[in-house]
Amino acid sequence: MIVEIDQKSGFCFGVLNAIGKAEETLATEAVLYSLGQIVHNELEVKRLQETGLITISHKEFFQLKDCKVLIRAHGEPPSTYEYAAKNNITLIDATCPVVLKLQQRVKTSAEKMRSENGQVVIFGHLGHAEITGLVGQTNNEAIVIEHSADLKKIDPTRPVVVFSQTTKSVDEFKKLTENIQSQSPNGVMKAHDTICRQVSNRVPHLQKFATRFDVVIFVGGQRSSNAKVLFDVCKKSNERSYFVSSPEDLRADWFSGIETVGVCGATSTPQWLMEKIAGKIDEI
Numbered sequence: 143m144i145v146e147i148d149q150k151s152g153f154c155f156g157v158l159n160a161i162g163k164a165e166e167t168l169a170t171e172a173v174l175y176s177l178g179q180i181v182h183n184e185l186e187v188k189r190l191q192e193t194g195l196i197t198i199s200h201k202e203f204f205q206l207k208d209c210k211v212l213i214r215a216h217g218e219p220p221s222t223y224e225y226a227a228k229n230n231i232t233l234i235d236a237t238c239p240v241v242l243k244l245q246q247r248v249k250t251s252a253e254k255m256r257s258e259n260g261q262v263v264i265f266g267h268l269g270h271a272e273i274t275g276l277v278g279q280t281n282n283e284a285i286v287i288e289h290s291a292d293l294k295k296i297d298p299t300r301p302v303v304v305f306s307q308t309t310k311s312v313d314e315f316k317k318l319t320e321n322i323q324s325q326s327p328n329g330v331m332k333a334h335d336t337i338c339r340q341v342s343n344r345v346p347h348l349q350k351f352a353t354r355f356d357v358v359i360f361v362g363g364q365r366s367s368n369a370k371v372l373f374d375v376c377k378k379s380n381e382r383s384y385f386v387s388s389p390e391d392l393r394a395d396w397f398s399g400i401e402t403v404g405v406c407g408a409t410s411t412p413q414w415l416m417e418k419i420a421g422k423i424d425e426i
């Protein structure tokens with residue numbers, strides 16, 4: 143059986159930067175707190191935990207003082223920075239530059255919309271850390287749209303500016319903006335496709351990659367948003383695509399009678415994990 147790992151899968155620069163900052167700090171510190179999981183990959187989190195990285199919740203963060211806390215690539219709302227400044231918390235800020243730029247754009251738009259009686263709309267998952275960070279730039283005034291049922295939250299008589307969470311699908315964002323426009327044909331709507339190309343550029347590549355193999359094994363964390371998007375791409379191109387998070391998820395019957403297997407993953411999937419999974423497939 144031939145097993146090939148996709149050379150374009152694996153960490154994006156935002157995640158690499160966050161992990162690099164954590165490792166650099168832990169080279170001289172015994173403990174570093176990470177506000178939320180540093181990456182949506184349970185096994186990578188476990189690996190870093192063994193070097194001293196402790197994942198904390200927001201509730202735990204707001205009880206801390208006099209320590210170092212890492213802000214992951216997803217970014218944080220202003221309230222996190224304000225609390226840190228008042229409580230002698232040194233922030234190791236690993237907010238991805240792409241997210242940072244988006245936060246600034248959302249903040250500027252919110253100020254403009256406030257003066258024009260308009261609305262800021264963000265397409266994304268309510269409760270996702272990046273969305274919490276973005277909504278925080280608008281004094282929590284932004285409307286988050288997760289599904290088409292949420293469209294009723296938008297007032298069609300007022301101007302609208304739309305942004306997207308960086309890891310959403312380009313096609314779904316396009317559909318959403320068309321729906322907003324059709325809800326208010328004469329209304330003013332400005333759409334900013336702020337999807338990160340580190341994710342969307344992988345779509346055409348994965349479409350081709352997935353068709354080259356009898357079976358595709360997609361490696362991703364259960365809580366990773368971009369893993370869901372990219373796995374769907376593989377599944378649409380190759381029905382025999384399977385989502386796994388660890389070598390233990392592999393099932394021998396997936397490989398019975400087949401000759402080629404492609405292993406790929408998300409922007410939050412470590413290279414070492416794809417290699418470990420490819421090795422386990424080789425042994426089947």
Ligand code: SF4
Pocket residue numbers: 154155156157215216238239240241308309338339340341409
């Ligand atoms: S997917 Fe894009 S926005 Fe998100 S961390 Fe990676 S580079 Fe940054």
